[in-house]
Amino acid sequence: MSLQKGNTSRTRPQKHKNKSVFKNNLHDTSQRTKLVNSIQVSSVCVRCKEIIEWKIKYKKYKPLTQPKTCVKCGQKSVKQAYHVMCGDCGKTLGLCTKCCQNKDVVQAEPSEKEQIKLDNELKALIQALPERKRRTFFRYMEKKSKEGKNDSAQENEKDELMHKLNSLKLNDMDDFSDSDFDDSEDEK
Template identity: 65%
Template sequence: MSLQKGNVQRTRPQKHKNHSAFKNSLHDTSNRTKLINSLQVSDVCVRCKDIIDWKIKYKKYKPLSQPKTCVKCGLKTVKQAYHVMCTDCGKKLETCTKCCQKKEIVPAPPSKDEQIKLDNEMKDLLQSLPERRRRTFLRYMDKLGKQKKQDDEEPKDKDAEKNALMNKLKQLKVSEEDEDFDSDDFGDSYDKESSNSDSEDEKE
């Protein structure tokens, strides 16, 4: 921007440009950096999550050395940096644990046991489907994979993706049950009509 008074438009391009994007683990391969990069930010609103993710991405994140005091319950239960409220108080009050405002909260990822349970449930649902429905689901998964390759984007929220796949499986299961119900009804009515026609033929 020019130093002239009132001149707020700059015509020249940016002077210093980065040839490659910043990578916080390029020269620092310590366990501390790996641990910070593997953190899952949760129980905060979308804006606060973006702020903490930015700090992690550009190596500005400073983890806590010891638990902090919660602003609501007064106990030393805050174990995540930049959070001012513990997880329990945040869930009770349904507020963000960083800015303490009532907004849409990003849920915490499922634990390992819950993840194994969800995977087993998905496998059971997939096995219970007939061949035609199973192939429909596999085509749906291939379609999602192709879309990711075209966009050249990594899945930002794997849990949301798995939930979408589970919902698709349940929809296929419900539609299958509806079809079975309709076919049974049709079969019963068909049997009744055929028996009635046979009885009329016998009377004649």
């Protein structure tokens, strides 16, 4: 482009064109590169997530060697690069841990192993319920799934489902109280 005043449109195409997409692990297969590529960016706003993902994609991300000091609690508990606040402070205050602004925070999706573990725990809890309570729980799940919700509401939905499951389990324990098995009443 010319430095001429008012000349903002280019007449020729770009001189150097990339023929292939940049791959950050093409020539570097070290442990550090594998570690950086496996990072899941979470507890930050959408814009900050895009920034950090860009750094990872184009090999500009530099991981921390030592924990940084959190700007809210003052502890050396920030373990992610480019973050200025620890995850605990970010959760309690509902802020992005990179820019410290009150925006919609993106939460990390559980890994496959964690998801399988959670599913197995849920199945075990459901199997422990009596049939009547189990059907009640399934009806409650169907009712919640029919209601269309966004991502932030899905996290609350999971908490609600676990709360409902625990309440059903507690009610199950209340059905069999100690008074049902007293021998003193039978002798009279």
